[in-house]
Each structure stands twice: as C-alpha cells, then as structure tokens.
Amino acid sequence: DGGITQSPKYLFRKEGQNVTLSCEQNLNHDAMYWYRQDPGQGLRLIYYSQIVNDFQKGDIAEGYSVSREKKESFPLTVTSAQKNPTAFYLCASVPGGTPNQPQHFGDGTRLSIL
Amino acid sequence: GEDVEQSLFLSVREGDSSVINCTYTDSSSTYLYWYKQEPGAGLQLLTYIFSNMDMKQDQRLTVLLNKKDKHLSLRIADTQTGDSAIYFCAEIPNSGYALNFGKGTSLLVTP
Numbered sequence: 001d002g003g004i005t006q007s008p009k010y011l012f013r014k015e016g017q018n019v020t021l022s023c024e025q026n027l028n029h030d031a032m033y034w035y036r037q038d039p040g041q042g043l044r045l046i047y048y049s050q051i052v053n054d055f056q057k058g059d060i061a062e063g064y065s066v067s068r069e070k071k072e073s074f075p076l077t078v079t080s081a082q083k084n085p086t087a088f089y090l091c092a093s094v095p096g097g098t099p100n101q102p103q104h105f106g107d108g109t110r111l112s113i114l
Numbered sequence: 115g116e117d118v119e120q121s122l123f124l125s126v127r128e129g130d131s132s133v134i135n136c137t138y139t140d141s142s143s144t145y146l147y148w149y150k151q152e153p154g155a156g157l158q159l160l161t162y163i164f165s166n167m168d169m170k171q172d173q174r175l176t177v178l179l180n181k182k183d184k185h186l187s188l189r190i191a192d193t194q195t196g197d198s199a200i201y202f203c204a205e206i207p208n209s210g211y212a213l214n215f216g217k218g219t220s221l222l223v224t225p
Contacts (some may be wrong), residue, residue, distance in 0.1 A: 006156075033212055040122070041217055042215035042216050042217040044201065045212045048212050058212060060151075090156055092157075092213075102145070102162055103159070103213060104159070105149075105156035105158070106156050108154070
C-alpha cells in the first residue's frame with residue numbers, strides 16, 4: 001500500500017548529539033514537509049521541499065537541517081544546536097505542484113532527550 | 115503572524131452531536147481542512163471544503179463555512195467513543211505552500 005513511513009517511532013538523543021529522522025514515501029508525491037508538534041500546540045513547520053534538490057526553511061528551522069536527494073526521501077537532522085528538541089515530529093507529503101492538495105502524514109517520531 | 119483559533123477542549127456524551135469550531139486567518143484560503151489525530155499517531159485527513167462552498171456533508175461529518183466571518187465548523191453526528199481524539203483545523207494561506215494549523219480541539223466522548 002502507498003503511504004509515508006517515518007522511522008524510528010521513538011528516538012533518544014544525548015546532549016551534543018545530532019540525530020536523523022527518516023521519512024520515506026511511495027506515493028510519488030513531489031512536495032514533502034516536516035512539522036514539529038509540542039503538547040497543546042498545533043503543528044509548526046520546520047522545513048519543506050517542493051522538488052528534489054530544493055528545500056526551504058519554515059517557521060522554526062533553526063537547529064534543524066534537511067536534504068532531498070531523492071523524491072521518495074526527506075530526512076530531518078536535529079542538530080546539537082537545537083536546544084529543546086523534545087517533541088513529536090511529523091512528516092507529510094502532497095502530490096503535484098499545487099499547494100492546495102490535502103497533505104498526507106506519517107505516524108510520527110517521538111524524540112526525547114536522555 | 116495571525117493564528118488559526120480553536121477551542122481547546124470539548125466533552126460530549128456518546129450519541130450526541132459534537133460541533134468543533136475554528137476561526138481561520140486568510141480570507142483567500144482556497145481549501146480548508148479538518149484533520150484527526152489519535153494518541154501517538156499522525157494526522158488523518160477527515161474532510162476538506164473548497165472556499166466556494168458553504169457546506170459539505172460526508173456520512174456523519176458536516177462542514178460549514180462562513181467566509182464572511184472566516185469561520186469553519188465540523189459537526190460529528192451520533193458521536194462515538196472512537197471519535198475521541200484531537201481535531202485540527204488547517205488552511206493554506208494565499209501564496210503559501212504549507213498548512214497553517216490551529217492548536218487542536220481535544221474531543222472527549224463519554225459513555
């Protein structure tokens with residue numbers, strides 16, 4: 001079945017460590033997104049990519065980095081510069097170039113600090 | 115920037131109707147969305163409405179749109195315990211490429 005796969009489901013980070021969250025989709029979608037969700041908060045946009053080898057910063061990009069080398073994959077690295085990384089991270093994708101298509105979401109990765 | 119506003123909590127009894135309200139920010143938003151999030155899971159698209167519509171019905175779900183007031187509502191008929199979740203209202207602002215979410219409404223359905 002087509003969908004978005006995020007891994008791992010749970011991730012723990014030590015102080016000063018970079019960690020990478022995986023997001024893979026087999027929907028042939030062009031655009032992919034990373035959101036951060038904190039308790040009682042809506043989703044805030046970290047980065048998005050509309051096409052391979054191109055990505056843009058969202059509202060809270062500081063302390064994060066991404067790459068888009070393949071259409072199917074949009075990994076997110078949480079760097080040591082992100083001082084408060086504990087959150088639920090959601091990846092989403094949308095078909096085509098039009099921004100008004102509904103986004104499809106993965107099941108999320110919960111990141112915690114050790 | 116401006117926020118999409120939703121009330122944070124709603125509690126209803128099983129079998130009653132639930133109405134979740136949302137005020138969005140951009141009057142030129144073309145589509146408006148309702149997503150459902152169950153504990154520990156991602157977001158599931160429930161329904162969406164195009165801005166030239168006033169109402170959309172899909173089984174137990176009814177979406178009402180008041181463009182003048184930038185008000186969107188989601189009505190769930192015959193609410194069941196399985197409907198307990200967080201419901202997010204979202205828009206894509208004009209010329210934007212990502213969804214702008216409300217903080218979510220936690221719906222609790224009691225027997």
